[in-house]
Amino acid sequence: MIWNMVGKCRVVIDRRVSRANESFNRLPVGSKKMLLLVFGIVISGISVLLIIQALHPQENRAAFRPDKVSMPHDIFMKDELAVSEHQLIPVGKMKGEIYGEFESFYVAVDSKGSIYINRDIDFSAKAYEKSESWQQITREKLNEYEKDLHFIPAKSKGIRR
Numbered sequence: 001m002i003w004n005m006v007g008k009c010r011v012v013i014d015r016r017v018s019r020a021n022e023s024f025n026r027l028p029v030g031s032k033k034m035l036l037l038v039f040g041i042v043i044s045g046i047s048v049l050l051i052i053q054a055l056h057p058q059e060n061r062a063a064f065r066p067d068k069v070s071m072p073h074d075i076f077m078k079d080e081l082a083v084s085e086h087q088l089i090p091v092g093k094m095k096g097e098i099y100g101e102f103e104s105f106y107v108a109v110d111s112k113g114s115i116y117i118n119r120d121i122d123f124s125a126k127a128y129e130k131s132e133s134w135q136q137i138t139r140e141k142l143n144e145y146e147k148d149l150h151f152i153p154a155k156s157k158g159i160r161r
Helices: 002-026 029-055 139-148
Strands: 089-098 101-109 115-118 135-137 149-153
Touching (some): 089 139
Antiparallel strands (some): 101 115
């Protein structure tokens, strides 16, 4: 069935190419030369423009912007969620490569807005309670990590986007 469709498409393409060939061959010699010259100039111009564009890279060519880490003022917390001093709010996960080493950790904040990371989180109901495995870091250190690592926002706890 597919080969049948391919055969039909090939017949249609062959007919159109034959018609275009016959139309071009009927033209006077001067017109043929002019058409070929214009076609050659257009193709050459496009080729040169592509080469020049490739040799001169432009910054911010694409509109893609990676996600930034959402901080406490970006987090939507419902009133009925009373966050205790020892409870952390998940922000997301950062992972990637720094100096040839794979780096991966979870990011959370407390009710005061302090930033914490955990490289070895336990996946229990108490995973986001302050403990020795959660290390407090500064916003500057988090900004350094953002330059090299990919941020994956948390899917829960109502982060606004």
